[in-house]
Amino acid sequence: MGRKLIRHPLYVLTMTAFVFFVVTPLIYTLAKTFFVEDSFINNVRLLDKELFFLLAKSIILASVIALFSTITGTGLALLLYKTNIRFRSFFKIALLLPLFIPPYILAVAWKDAFFVFFNDTSLISSYFGVILVLTTVFTPLSMLITGSALSNIDSQLEDACLLISDYRSLIFKIILPLIRPAIITSFVLVFLFSISEFSVPAFLGVNVFTTEIFTQFSAFYNHSLAMLQSTLLILICILLLFSEKRYIADAPFLSMGSKGAGNSCYDMKKGKILGLLFLPGWFSLSVLVPFTTLFVQSFADGTTRFIQAFELLVPAFVTSIGLAFAGAVLIVLTGFSAAYYQSHSRQGKVINFLLLIMFAIPSTVYGISLIQFYNHPVFRFIYSSYAILLIGYTGKFSFIAAKLTGNAIKQIPNSFDEAAQIAGISSSMRKRKILIPLIMQSLFAAFVISFIFSLGELGTSIMLYPPGTEMMPVKVFTIMANAPQSLVSAMTMIVLSITLLIITAFYFMMKPFTKKYRYALHKT
């Protein structure tokens, strides 16, 4: 296999570039913290009791969010994937919306909601607020993971249970134990994302470990402490990933067009009304209420604020969209190369795990690593240009692209390639004519998701944006401290509208695309 890869220098080159530009800065930061930057013992003294208390609070906070999101997400998934409840097709898509909206938009929206309904934002600007907002953000992720597992359960296993027992046993004795890996994956991933999340606590003014690192680095210029705190958080993330890597690294939830064989749906009897209330209830809580109040608040002071907000954001439009586009291209290239590498080489698993680590590490922490590594005369051309942001995005989101394309590659039987090989079709032509068309939908989906995530990424952008650069999330964040709430709401509303517009545009672009490659998903 190794010999085969040499014939594909593009993959080797991409992976080498990924390891050098993306992973090395992280290793450099860790090494510097432990061995170079003063002595490790001296540095450890910087970690006081208060800091550990803050870390403990952040861990508890992340655990609560992970627990609530997993319970709610599993409940929603059971309703949507295992019952024939009405409007489930609509809710399957509508409930995913918060996942594709930058989390800070929801934070601003909920702040508006509390202002409109209670004329007081102190409750939302607390740990409660962070839990509320992040639970609504991450519940769709949990729903996606458990939903995918539910639709892959062989219906015969369920039928065998129903012949001897009731629906209650079916859920608690068969279905839930069978999707346990997905539930664990959901909990661990949501925990990691919550403990890594910077934008929501920052927007709500709540001090957690990631905001503390940002403050130490950017406000107090205490780089040693910030690096030490970052190292602590990196180690927690890596340890957690190591313990659950069996489930998470191979999680099949990020895939398109894979459906389980013979998935059964059940008629809801007693719980029908409860289910019918739960779905629109959660939809209202996670989508309708926050976005409606954000809309109302944006126009609270008439159109003046809206125009002002628009003028403030205009310089950031082109940069943000351009960077997100370039980032998405790089991410898809890296993700595809990693997925291909993984399917053709044993070392691919290492790359997959590296991608996962980069994905799980807090963006502020990763930002510090990149600054530490590239802030040298040799790398000044990277440090002072957009390249550092693109490296940041590639490190953060390549895991998603790799999973989406990797799962698509896995679905293609080897015989498709072998049949072409025997017919004398060259390796590069096999990639162009067989492999890529067959995974085109997944590549496109990976591009869209990477674009949207890069566009809304605050943690990486705020740490890395070069001087003089205007970026949408950074602009909203920096203006928030001194501007009236209605201006912040108007700016957020504009960012939300742009994001939704782009999602809609991609949706319509994807339609003919899907039509063209629809045969690719049919098994012969």
Add this chain to the structure above:
Amino acid sequence: MPYIKLNNIQHSYKEKTVFQDLILGFQANQISCLLGDSGCGKTTLLRLIAGLEIPQAGEIIIGNKTVTQNHSILVPPHRRNTGFIFQDLALWPHFTVYKNIAFGLEARKEKHIKDTVFEALHTFGLQEFAEKYPHQLSGGQKQLVALARSMVLKPEILLMDEPLSGLDVKRKRKIIDLIKNLKQSRFSGNDLTIIYVTHDHREAFAIADNIVVLADGKVQEAGSVEQIKNAKNEYVKYFLEY
């Protein structure tokens, strides 16, 4: 003198040994059936002959040419002039029937591709399906497309891995007749050696000139249909009972 010779083949997957010093030969221009239970190494043998897998030791000779020797491929799969009908048929789902057949010819930069493909479509009774996609075809039609796709490249060896599994008796019969007449097709140039893998002895008796019964990676019995039917080997007798 066998046309395809496998000398002292050793092959294993991780800890499972598939073949240990296997010696086997296949005569030219005959239909040879590899018969045996699931997991006995039938498919692996086809893949070794095709060059899709490399044995840990031993050599494979096709004609007078050594194609595999001592854990290295001397002749790559596409230079062995073989056709392969995979168990799942491996029809490319995003290509039409026409494109599935034409793709190999295009890669070889053949002349008159359109005429050749239409002739193949006519030979295999697929004219009306040229613009259809594989998922729009029945099981029997898919088998015919797979056959046409292989035959259009005029292979000297056709390797068939349980190609009729999942078909009803009537369609099986039709395709067996077609396979038996493949040698007369213009695409074979009267020179076609077929190795056909199956676990169904009735299918093997219907199609084969010679049969090789495999069990646990070892040849239990080899010979003509009549010789196999009258074999004394206990395993073969047991196998043919069902």
